[in-house]
Amino acid sequence: MKVMVCTGPVAYAGQAAVQTDIANLRAALDETGAAEAGGPVEAFLPSTSPSGFGRNEYYASEQDYLVAVAEAMREEYLAIVESGFLLQVDDPWLIEILTDDGRSDQGDRRRRAQEHVDALNHALRGIPEERIRLHTCYGLNHFPRLNDIPLADVVPVMLRINAGAYSFEVANPRHQHEWRIWADTPLPDGKILLPGLLGHATNYVEHPELIAMSICAYAGLVGRENVIAGADCGFSSRATFSPEVHPTVVWAKFAALAEGAAIATKRLWGGN
Numbered sequence: 001m002k003v004m005v006c007t008g009p010v011a012y013a014g015q016a017a018v019q020t021d022i023a024n025l026r027a028a029l030d031e032t033g034a035a036e037a038g039g040p041v042e043a044f045l046p047s048t049s050p051s052g053f054g055r056n057e058y059y060a061s062e063q064d065y066l067v068a069v070a071e072a073m074r075e076e077y078l079a080i081v082e083s084g085f086l087l088q089v090d091d092p093w094l095i096e097i098l099t100d101d102g103r104s105d106q107g108d109r110r111r112r113a114q115e116h117v118d119a120l121n122h123a124l125r126g127i128p129e130e131r132i133r134l135h136t137c138y139g140l141n142h143f144p145r146l147n148d149i150p151l152a153d154v155v156p157v158m159l160r161i162n163a164g165a166y167s168f169e170v171a172n173p174r175h176q177h178e179w180r181i182w183a184d185t186p187l188p189d190g191k192i193l194l195p196g197l198l199g200h201a202t203n204y205v206e207h208p209e210l211i212a213m214s215i216c217a218y219a220g221l222v223g224r225e226n227v228i229a230g231a232d233c234g235f236s237s238r239a240t241f242s243p244e245v246h247p248t249v250v251w252a253k254f255a256a257l258a259e260g261a262a263i264a265t266k267r268l269w270g271g272n
Contacts, residue, residue, distance in 0.1 A: 004054030006065060012072040015079070021045060022083045044086035044133055046234075047076050050119050051093050063115050070123035077123060081131050088133040088167070089120065090234075094158065095138055099149045110157075117160045124162050133194065134163035137233045138172065151178045155185055167194035169232040170214065171206065179214070182221040193222055196232035197260070198253045201244050205252045211260025216267055224268040229261050 025045060033039040050070035052062060059065040080087045097113045100106075124132060136158055138148055151168060158166055169175050179195070187193065195218055197211050211229060218227045235250045236243040245253075 006052070006054060006056050006058050008058055010065075010068040010072050012075040014076055018047075018076050018079045022080070022085070025085065026083075042086055044088045045080045045083075046088040046090045046135070047073065047080060049073075049089050049091035049093055050116075050123055063119075066115065066119045067122060070119040074123040074125075077127060081127055086131055086133055087127070088135055089124075089161075089163070091120070091134060091136045091161075092139050094136050094161075095149060095154055098154060098157065099147075113157050114160075117157060121160075121162050128164075129162055129190070130164040132163040133165040133167060134158065134161050135167035135194075135233075137169050137196075138175075145172070145174045148172075148174050151175055152181045152185070155181065159188065159191075164190065165192035165194050165228065167230050168196060170195040171197055171199035171232045179217050179221070182218065187222045187226060192226050192228060193218055194228050194230040197229050198231040198257055200231055200233040200235050203245055203249050205249065206256050206260070208256050208260035208263055211257055212263035212267065215261060215264035219264070219268055229257055229264075231257070 022045065025043060029040060029043055050066055050073050052065045052069055056062055056065040059068060077087050077089070094113060094116060097116055098109050100109070104112075136154065138145065154168075158168070170179065182193070195214065197214050198206055215227055215229050231253075235245050235247075235253075243250075
């Protein structure tokens with residue numbers, strides 16, 4: 001792999017690309033019809049969280065470098081929000097920073113995680129929190145995951161990010177049990193949880209009843225109006241590889257998610 005090196009000021013250059021993404025999503029939504037006719041109520045576009053890709057040889061410090069990247073990414077964040085879509089910040093870096101790599105102590109990892117949060121919040125300043133979703137995950141390496149950091153260690157840091165909704169892995173078998181942490185971790189007022197109930201690295205299709213049970217479990221701890229079912233991660237998470245899950249299976253997973261959500265809605269709100 002080629003190592004990138006920052007040798008000058010960072011600036012955003014994706015204006016045309018993000019407008020293409022916005023236009024493509026809007027066209028797709030127009031084909032589905034309005035919410036009143038059964039179409040989507042809202043839609044989001046993902047964008048990466050700030051990270052200093054490669055080696056810094058320009059800025060006085062790594063934090064200065066990170067803030068410069070955050071300022072550049074802010075342009076994309078604003079473009080998405082101003083288009084009328086929700087912004088989803090995809091942030092795999094937070095858990096990576098907090099994970100023990102054998103080269104740093106816990107205090108150093110916590111410090112770097114807070115610097116990461118500060119930089120992201122700097123990029124998000126002034127954007128209404130209800131227009132922002134934050135997605136954090138355990139990365140793309142689909143291994144046994146015996147050394148994953150507990151989600152309980154991530155949540156206090158994650159909740160410092162100024163977002164209205166938080167997406168995280170649940171279908172990952174190493175983390176299915178962690179719904180219980182929300183019994184001891186108060187969800188701030190006005191916030192929403194987006195537990196991932198579809199595995200993005202397995203071709204098994206989750207059963208709607210299991211999805212409904214999971215939704216109801218989270219709703220029982222944080223309130224039924226504060227839970228939206230989601231997926232662990234994107235289904236073509238490695239853009240340079242063939243998808244881990246075939247598109248035909250992805251659509252079956254989404255169908256199961258919708259059916260499970262409908263079952264949970266009836267159980268939580270009643271009615272037909």
